[in-house]
Amino acid sequence: MIDTATRKGTRDNAAVGKNGADPVNLRAPGSIEAYRADFERQPAAPEWLRSLRAEGMARFEALGFPTKNEDWHFTSVAPIAEQSFRTAMINKAGVSSEGSTAGMVAAADLRRFTFDQPTWHTLVFVNGEFSENLSSYAGLGEKVRVNSLAKAIHSGVGRPERHLGKIAVFDNHAFTALNTAFIRDGAFVELQADAVVDQPIHLIFVAEGQGEAVSHPRNLIVAAQNSRASIIESYICVRDNLYFTNAVTEISLGEGAHIDHYKIQLESEKSFHVGTTQIRQARDSQLHSFSYAVGGSLARTNIYTSLDGDAATCTLNGLYLTDGVQHIDNQTSIEHIAPNCPSHEVYKGVLDGRSHGVFNGKVYVHPEAQKTDGKQSNNNLLLSPSARVDTKPQLEIFADDVKCTHGATVGRLDEVAMFYLNSRGIGRESARTLLTYAFAADVLETIELKPLREQLERLVLARFAGSES
Amino acid sequence: MGPNGSGKSTLAQVLAGNPTYEVTRGTVSYNGQNLLEMDPEVRAQNGIFLAFQYPVEIPGVSIAYFLRSAYNEIRKANGMEEIDPLEFLDLVEDKLKLVDMDQALLSRSVNQGFSGGEKKRNEIFQMAVLSPRLAILDETDSGLDIDALRIVAQGVNTLRSPENATIVVTHYQRLLNYIVPDFVHVIANGRIVKSGGKELAFELEEKGYDWLQNVGADAGAAA
Structure with missing residues (x-):
């Protein structure tokens, strides 16, 4: 039915990079210097942000691009490392002003990604930069504040510095460190205590796809106690070009807060995507995460949550569909820190062509996390003899009164x-x-x-x- | 009818075209065509239906979607227009009543989490919707309680017409109290060793299969 060779064949050129066969020194490829140069050229920012960015840059330079360490065992980032991407926004003529790039993306381009839901609160970011013109998010109510992070940084409203970089730690995460070095814009969603957002908040990140650009969207979601919202992050493109999206989302759930988080990754066939969602959950909070990953020639999604408070709940589900020569990697981590927390995880993959899928799911049960109820499974369906999947469900338990199961399957059609x-x-x-x-x-x-x-x-x-x- | 291991289910699977069975000898003529040359879906499109002894669970596919796809594929193959979901719903309503099943069934995944009785009734329901020319019921009575057995039999009897035929594969005579056969054939060691009317079933119930198995063994040896 699907002729994979012809349908997705164009992906080959994306993974090769400019120098073809040259081996890449991932610790110090030339691209790191390019990142440093763009880092230096960033426009003025408040002192706290300058210092946070500098920490990120220093850490990224110290770590270099990840090589085959445990977390990157099945995924080589050489195609990303050997490409000197230009930082979107900074390399526009001069310093970009509000909406300068948004003119290249029209509302019509986005229609098929908006799920035909005009009542949803929609924030659109083009190459990582907020576009007021393309966004609409009126009527959120008094207890809810949704803003572009750039605006919040500039005005100080909501004091994002209280949370930024505190949840998405970057000691050992090179891409998160790199994103931190370039924090500039993204969505900042604040839910006050008991706030309930009836309509979903949809964050759309559009790669406009001109020039070999990298963007570093940074999102911050702070949900105070007993607040509730559904938040969707869509990563899309309007042209099938080579670009790199390096996104980080930090989510803090207060006591009893309930967040449904959806990540829809529909990047271009040639692009690279690394996205990290890092979450902290206070007692009785609920997080339901769903990751849908189909785009990119090389894509990696990290969803990490930490169950810090008693009886916090999380569900991490996901679906990845690969074809052609795509490589899609899904990494999850659930830290059971507090007792009485249920965590449920189901990831499924369907792999065709010569594509490669990876699932690596870690569940850590700390000594105090008694009565943990953890279930994790990863199931894969191979549609072609050349498709490949590496799956690694990991369970580490340091408490003695827990109920945990995990398993993985790889099969063909029954x-x-x-x-x-x-x-x-x-x-x-x-x-x-x-x-x-x-x-x-x-x-x-x-x-x-x-x-x-x-x-x-x-x-x-x-x-x-x-x-x- | 026939004892365990006599080849009843093998015959049913072969007629339906199960690819894991290889036919080494013989022919099957169906409405003047060589049945063995047809793919299983082509056989179904030509009116053959197998009610499975162990219906397969297909998580994620609703019965409505599954059965409408089947119904439309069969229509397409016979040069007829496909029907839309609403028309299909009208069509299946009566058939559901026939097997005493609720409309909620339609949105459930095919056979997933069904009891043994529900699975068998679902087979008969599918048969009712697809209205085959030749239906083969493979041990449909196995594992059924008396109420389920009655419902299944009632379904089969209602669908009986001069335009179609039903092969009922069974081990016990019990089912034949509810479905009265026109003919009874007894298989032993892969061969039909005795044929007769419905009385033959009663005779088997009384005497068991032993007296016929010897006949089958002899016949097998002679062949």
């Missing part, structure tokens, strides 16, 4: 189910579509937000039916 469908008149191609879709849809069903779930179901079905790429 021939018994195939015959069952055939025996009802459904041909092999349709049956293959149906079974593949069913495998993926199973985890999509966990998405609470109905319009989003239905839209993703449509996208996935169309992809497997071969009617759309």
Whole structure:
């Protein structure tokens, strides 16, 4: 049904880079100097931000790009390291002013990514920079403040310095350190105690895709006690070009706060994406995270949460679909620090062509985290003999009264189910579509937000039916 | 009918075209066509239906979607227009009643989490919707309590018509109290060793299969 060779064949050139076969010294490739040069050229910022950025830059230079350490065992970042990306915004003519890049992206370009939900609160960022013109987020209520981080930094409103860099630590995370060195803009969402946002808040990060640019969106979500919201981050492009998105989102959940967080990664076929979402959860808080990753030639999604308070709950679910020569890596970490916390995780992958998928899920149960209830699974479906997946569910338990399970599967389509469908008149191609879709849809069903779930179901079905790429 | 291991289910699977069975000898003629040359979906499109002994669970596919796909594929293959979800809903309403199942069934994943009885009733429900020319029921009575058995039998009897035929594969005579056969064939060691009317089933219930198995072994040896 899907001719992978022709449909996704254009990805080959993205991974090669300019110097082809030259081995890359990941500790000190030339690109680090380019980052340093752009770092120096950043416009003036408040003292606290200058010092935070400097810490980030210093840490990034000390760490270098990650090599084959434990966290990057199955993923080589050489294609990213050997490319000297230009920092979006800084390298525009002079220092960009409000909305200067947004003119290249029209509202019409975004329509197919907005789920046909005009009532959702939408913030649009073009190459990492907030676009007032493309955004609409009125009527959020008194207890909710949504702002561009750049504006908050400039005006001091909400004092983002209280949280920035405190949740997404970067001692050992080179890409987070790099993002920190370039903190400038992103979304800043503040929910006061008991705030309830009825409509989802949709953050759309558009790569405008001209020039080989890197953007470092930085988002901060602070949910005070018993507040509640659904937040979607979509990473999209308007042109199929080579660019690099290096995003970091920090989320703080106060006591009893409830956040549904969705990350929809639809980057261009040639692009690189590294995105880290790092979360801290106070007692009785609930986090439901869903990661949908289909884009990029090399993409990595990190979702890390820390269950700091008694009876905090998290669900980390995800779906990754790869094809052609794509490489999509999913890394999760759940730190059970406090007792009585349930954590549930289901990640599924469907891999076609010569693509490579990675799942690495860690669950740490600290000594005080008694009565932990952890379930983790990763299931993969290989559609082609050349597709590959590396899966590594990890469970480390230092408490003695816990209930934890984990497991991973890698398989091909079930021939018994195939015959069952055939025996009802459904041909092999349709049956293959149906079974593949069913495998993926199973985890999509966990998405609470109905319009989003239905839209993703449509996208996935169309992809497997071969009617759309 | 026939004892365990006699080849009843093998026959059912072969007729439906299960690719894990290789036919080494013989032919099957179906409406003048060579059945063995057809892919399983083509057989289904030509009116063959197998009610599975162990219906397969397909998580993530609703019965509505699954069955509508099947129904439309069969229509397409026979040069008919596909029908839309609403028309399909009208169509299946009566069929659900036939097997005493609720509309909620339609949104459930195919056979997932079904009890043994529900799985078998779901097979009969599918048969009712697809209205095959030749239905093969493979041990549909196994594992059914008396109420479920009655519902399944009622479904089969209602669908009976001069335009279709049903092969009921069973080990016990019990089912035949509810579905009265026109013919009874007994398989032993892979061969039909005795044929007769419905009385033959009663005779088997009384005497068991032993007296026929010897006949089968002899016949097998002779072949």
